[in-house]
Amino acid sequence: MSERYKIPLSVLVVIHTPALDVLLIKRADALEFWQSVTGSKDNVAEDFRGTAAREVREETGIDCAPGTALHAGLVDWHLENVYDIYPGWQHRYAPGVTRNTEHVFGLQVPADTPVTLNPREHTASQWLPWREAADRCYSPSNAEAILLLPEMIGVKFAP
Numbered sequence: 001m002s003e004r005y006k007i008p009l010s011v012l013v014v015i016h017t018p019a020l021d022v023l024l025i026k027r028a029d030a031l032e033f034w035q036s037v038t039g040s041k042d043n044v045a046e047d048f049r050g051t052a053a054r055e056v057r058e059e060t061g062i063d064c065a066p067g068t069a070l071h072a073g074l075v076d077w078h079l080e081n082v083y084d085i086y087p088g089w090q091h092r093y094a095p096g097v098t099r100n101t102e103h104v105f106g107l108q109v110p111a112d113t114p115v116t117l118n119p120r121e122h123t124a125s126q127w128l129p130w131r132e133a134a135d136r137c138y139s140p141s142n143a144e145a146i147l148l149l150p151e152m153i154g155v156k157f158a159p
Contacts, residue, residue, distance in 0.1 A: 009041045025059060025125045061117070062107070073107050106152055130149050
């Protein structure tokens with residue numbers, strides 16, 4: 001039997017409204033693990049933008065593929081995080097693979113965008129103001145990406 005391992009190249013997609021409310025989803029396989037949309041490439045040739053659109057649709061039901069109204073809101077932030085794979089998920093990767101490279105995107109959606117979770121992957125969702133969302137994230141790289149949201153979309157805040 002041949003095993004299919006995850007490719008250690010993934011995306012993180014910070015889904016947000018114009019008012020900077022951020023969608024967080026709760027993982028089904030980890031207690032209190034709130035996160036943005038994440039997921040690995042299906043194959044090495046898949047481009048990161050395609051991976052991002054696919055993962056957003058699979059995990060939230062939000063369609064931002066080319067030709068959709070939301071496609072223009074999917075923005076490559078040109079950021080990458082390299083991190084150690086959590087020991088609990090190490091078995092999903094080929095032997096010897098210990099680090100993952102994550103490419104970061106933002107996706108702006110209208111405030112009333114419905115979310116339909118894949119129950120095998122996520123059990124709950126919530127929209128939170130960006131600072132609260134960053135505080136709620138389990139993953140430090142996810143929290144850091146959310147804290148960059150105002151800068152990435154050009155919103156200025158008074159000191």
